[in-house]
Amino acid sequence: xxxxxxxxxxxxQLSAPVPxxxxxxxxxxxxxxxxxxxxxxxxxxxxxxxxxxxPQGCSIEKSSGELKFDKYNCGLLLSRVKFKPATDASGQxxxxxxxxxxxxxxxxxxxxxxxxxxxxxxxKLPAGLKSPTWxxxxxxxxxxxxxxxxxxxxxxxxxxxxxxxxxxxxxSYRAIPARLPNxxxxxxxxxxxxxxxxx
Numbered sequence: 001x002x003x004x005x006x007x008x009x010x011x012x013q014l015s016a017p018v019p020x021x022x023x024x025x026x027x028x029x030x031x032x033x034x035x036x037x038x039x040x041x042x043x044x045x046x047x048x049x050x051x052x053x054x055p056q057g058c059s060i061e062k063s064s065g066e067l068k069f070d071k072y073n074c075g076l077l078l079s080r081v082k083f084k085p086a087t088d089a090s091g092q093x094x095x096x097x098x099x100x101x102x103x104x105x106x107x108x109x110x111x112x113x114x115x116x117x118x119x120x121x122x123x124k125l126p127a128g129l130k131s132p133t134w135x136x137x138x139x140x141x142x143x144x145x146x147x148x149x150x151x152x153x154x155x156x157x158x159x160x161x162x163x164x165x166x167x168x169x170x171x172s173y174r175a176i177p178a179r180l181p182n183x184x185x186x187x188x189x190x191x192x193x194x195x196x197x198x199x
Contacts, residue, residue: 014151016138016191017049017096018084025076030104034069041065041104043073048178048188051093053085056181061099073102086189088140089149095178097190116195118173120165123199126158131198133158135165139192143185145175153191165194 034041044062047055058074077100086096116134125133136153150166152159169192178188 013087013091014089014138014140014149014189015087016153016189017047017053017086017098019098020082020084021080024080025073025102029076031069031072034104035106038106039104040106041069041102043070043102043104045073045077045100045102046176047074047077047081047098047100049083049085049096049098051085051095053083053093055081055083056095061176062101064104086138088187088189095180095186095188097176097178097188099191116193118168119195119197120168121197121199122164125196125198126160129158129161129196132195133161135161135194135196137162137165137169137192137194139166139169139173139175139190140187141175141177141190142187143177145177145185147173147175150192161194161196165196169194 041064042062043060043064045058046061047058050056055078058078060070060074063070064073083096083098085093088094119132125131135157138151138153139147140149141147147170150170152162173192175190175192177185178190179185
């Protein structure tokens with residue numbers, strides 16, 4: 001029994017970078033020219049995190065449509081957030097990729113649903129979950145972006161959906177490889193999301 005528990009603990013050491021704060025933007029960060037123009041945005045950011053937990057850089061996966069505002073959001077992330085580094089399956093620190101979405105809204109309108117990196121349609125979601133449901137995982141990828149391992153990325157997620165999400169990601173997903181400042185593609189652990197919908 002003790003041996004099997006030890007194996008389970010060892011298998012669960014894969015983790016993506018974790019920010020030190022859940023929210024790093026404030027309402028007073030919203031540039032006044034966009035407020036006055038009635039502009040709302042959602043932006044997908046991607047930050048490469050070194051094995052020591054320090055941010056290396058930030059890029060845009062989905063633009064706001066305003067290059068200057070995209071750069072502003074990356075600047076906020078890089079200047080305000082510290083990270084617990086990603087770890088590989090053996091628990092060793094490794095280059096990681098933190099991916100997040102930022103909403104800028106002028107009222108309490110609900111943002112459009114976020115799509116996952118992949119979408120899966122299943123016969124029935126587990127009790128208590130509504131369609132669509134999102135699962136976040138930590139995904140180990142090589143320098144070509146090919147996944148090799150996957151683990152639960154957040155507490156309190158449905159274990160069966162995590163298992164299904166991981167299986168599908170490892171089988172068919174290709175990630176954007178992490179790169180060092182010199183452009184070399186390297187293995188990394190990244191966040192990835194899978195959305196589940198009812199048939």
